[in-house]
Amino acid sequence: DQQVKQNSPSLSVQEGRISxxxxxxxxxxxxxxxxxxxxxAEGPTFLISISSIKDKNEDxxxxxxxxxxxxxxxxxxxxxxxxxxxxxFCAATSPNFGNEKLTFGTGTRLTIIP
Amino acid sequence: DAGVIxxxxxxxxxxGQEVTLRCKPISGHDYLFWYxxxxxxxxxxxxxxxxxxxxxxxxxxxxxxxxxxxxxxxxTLKIxxxxxxxxxxxFCASRARDTEAFFGQGTRLxxx
Numbered sequence: 001d002q003q004v005k006q007n008s009p010s011l012s013v014q015e016g017r018i019s020x021x022x023x024x025x026x027x028x029x030x031x032x033x034x035x036x037x038x039x040x041a042e043g044p045t046f047l048i049s050i051s052s053i054k055d056k057n058e059d060x061x062x063x064x065x066x067x068x069x070x071x072x073x074x075x076x077x078x079x080x081x082x083x084x085x086x087x088x089f090c091a092a093t094s095p096n097f098g099n100e101k102l103t104f105g106t107g108t109r110l111t112i113i114p
Numbered sequence: 115d116a117g118v119i120x121x122x123x124x125x126x127x128x129x130g131q132e133v134t135l136r137c138k139p140i141s142g143h144d145y146l147f148w149y150x151x152x153x154x155x156x157x158x159x160x161x162x163x164x165x166x167x168x169x170x171x172x173x174x175x176x177x178x179x180x181x182x183x184x185x186x187x188x189x190t191l192k193i194x195x196x197x198x199x200x201x202x203x204x205f206c207a208s209r210a211r212d213t214e215a216f217f218g219q220g221t222r223l224x225x226x
Contacts, residue, residue: 002155006156034214036217041219041220042219042220043118043205043207043216043217043218043219043220044157044205044217045216045217046214046215046216049214089156089157091157100145100162100164100169101159101162101170102147102159102215103159104149104156104157104158104159105156106153106154106155106156107156107157
């Protein structure tokens with residue numbers, strides 16, 4: 001039972017345009033969401049997060065939007081750069097887990113076309 | 115700090131053999147996690163420790179899998195006996211109470 005879903009396995013975007021990566025979740029107890037970025041042969045690295053008390057969090061070119069009623073979040077990258085090509089994982093956690101245990105999606109491979 | 119260190123980076127073994135994966139967390143981090151990455155299921159949490167004590171091992175797939183953390187600077191994940199379906203990338207991650215999780219580079223396990 002996949003509680004965090006990333007339905008697009010891959011996405012290609014032209015350099016300079018906006019990249020939008022989507023994530024859906026089913027567990028209404030999740031209250032903290034994160035995005036991790038992973039390059040080949042490396043471990044995932046933390047990118048940005050959002051608490052359920054917010055609907056938007058911005059950090060430079062990266063913005064995460066949260067729609068609690070739809071149980072949906074998205075990561076926007078503007079403008080996209082070649083170095084953004086990586087696999088992006090959405091993750092969620094819950095006070096039931098002491099906010100310690102992260103549940104990850106299956107990832108979306110983003111390719112930025114120069 | 116050098117970050118989370120995992121060894122080996124690659125492991126190829128024959129079915130039925132014992133496999134031991136190792137992890138050194140970041141100094142001062144009191145949480146340690148073992149994840150497995152597969153194409154079908156993404157990153158799955160296998161087990162995590164807090165202050166060297168296993169807290170949740172509900173993700174460990176079978177009794178063939180076991181994990182230990184004898185001290186704050188070392189953990190092992192053991193598979194005995196290994197099977198081809200165990201082939202995956204295994205990640206170790208650590209965090210402090212007020213930080214996000216930092217991942218190691220992973221161990222790519224191939225069981226033939």
